[in-house]
Structure formats: C-alpha cells, structure tokens
Amino acid sequence: MLPSPCLLMSDAHLGAAPSEREREVGAFLDHARRNAGSVVINGDLFDFWFEWRTVMPRGHVRVLGALAAIVDAGTPLVMTAGNHDAWGGDVLSKEIGVQLVQGDWDGMAAGWHAHISHGDGLRAREDRRYRALKRVMRHPLAIRAFGALHPDLATRVASGTSTHSRSQRESDGGAGLRAVAHDYLDAHREMELVVFGHSHAATLERMPGGGVYANPGAWVDRPAYLVMAPERIELRAWNGSSEGDLLDSIDRSPEEALADA
Secondary structure, three states: OEOOOEEEEOOOOEOOOOHHHHHHHHHHHHHHHHHOOEEEEEOOOEOOOEOOOOOOOOOOHHHHHHHHHHHHOOOOEEEEOOOOOOEOOHHHHHHHOOEEEOOOEEEEEOOEEEEEOOOOOOOOOOOHHHHHHHHHHOOHHHHHHHHOOOHHHHHHHHHHHHHHHHHOOOOOOOHHHHHHHHHHHHHOOOOOEEEOOOOOOOEEEEOOOOOEEEEOOOOOOOOEEEEEEOOEEEEEEOOOOOOOEEEEEEEOOHHHHHHHO
16 A cells, blocks of 8 residues: 555656756655655656666666655655666665565555556557567566676667667557556456556546546656545646646546536
8 A cells, every 4th residue: 555645756767868857856756755655656767777786877876865765764665667677676675675566566556546557568559569578678587698798888788778769669649558548447447546657648537437547757858746645636747846836637536526627
C-alpha cells in the first residue's frame, strides 16, 4: 500500500537531459520528502543505469542523495523499471533503499486500486519487435555479458543505444498506451486507476467504464507529476514551489466529476 498523498513522476532521462532538469528533480524529491506519503518513480529516471560490482554511473550524486533522504524519512519509495534504467541492483535497492519493481506494480495507491507500469512494450502490434529485444536485453546471460565490459566502453555503447531509443519512441501521441489502458480497465473492473509513463504524453482521463488513465508525461520535456489522494488525482507542473501549477484533475467518482464540470 502506498500512503496518500502519493507523488509520481516519470521519464526524467537524467544523463541525457539538460542539467537544469537534474536540479529540478532534486528539488522535487526534496519537496516529496517533506510532503508526500509515498513516492513513485515510474521508469526512466536515468537515461542509462547499470551497476557493476564496484562501479556505477557517475553524475547523479545529488539525485541519489535525495532518494536516500526520502527512504531515511520513512516514506515508501517505489521505482519501476523503464526501458532505459531496468538494470538496477544493490546500490538502488540496498544502499538507497528503494523498492525496485521489474514489470507492473498492483496495489492500493493513495486509496485507489491501481495498476502502475512504465508502459514500454505494451502495444500489441507496434511493439512486437521491441518485446523480443527486451527479452534478450533483460536475460541474465545478456546482463552478465554486458557487465563484463569495461564500464567506459559499456557506457558509450549504452549511450548510443539510448539515443536511438529516444528518437524511436512512440510517435502516436500516446494513443497506443491510452488504448492499452482502456482495454486493461475494461478487463479488470476491480481496478480504478492505470498509470503509465514512456509515451511522453501527459494524460489524465476518465475512461468510459469509470476508471482513470493517468500519465504525467516526460519530466525531461516538461517537469510534471501526479498527486494521488483518496478524493482526487491531480496533474501538476513543477515550478519550484511547494505547490506546482495545477494542469488537470479528476475527482474520485464520475458523479463528482460531472458536478464540477
């Protein structure tokens, strides 16, 4: 269970993002430490992340410290694996203390029956080739082989792959993942909320069956995040203040939403 308010961000792509984005992430995480009941990083916090036995990527010290501060404050912190940073290990899980999730997180998030996933590889037809590649890249033997490379060489290889992946990201404006969310909510009527990232398309929408689909969009493009509470979900833009700018919101029940319209 993730206590309320649950703050969720996605797709910062640190390492490829402009330097100010990393400072903004650090400021947001400090805000979350002081104000959130729980925090979710829904994939691709890092544009590349891999942990060798004694080495890890450089350049994210402040963000790692901010993550550790959230955990040290006793705030639950979940990180789902993105397609750029799926290879987290002991540094994140044991030294920092985050809950690493490979795949989907299902449970109660701020009082909502929620399904949270980064969203890569979910489109039935468009992502077929990627799903095959994903199985290879996340196979233990492939991970072991990559780990045998010198970190400098491996990082150059991964950086080139990450650049190509960003250039090939979804070009449908998020419509594919929206359709996946619709089908998931239709097939799992007990679920009230589906949250994806990956598409870089910010969305907050009530689906025909009454469930809600939410996507904060990509922090690398525009710093924004979701605030989940039992009575409503908000999409906010981070502006450096304790309360971000409200972009959109959905109340808990369709009746309440219609009353506010």
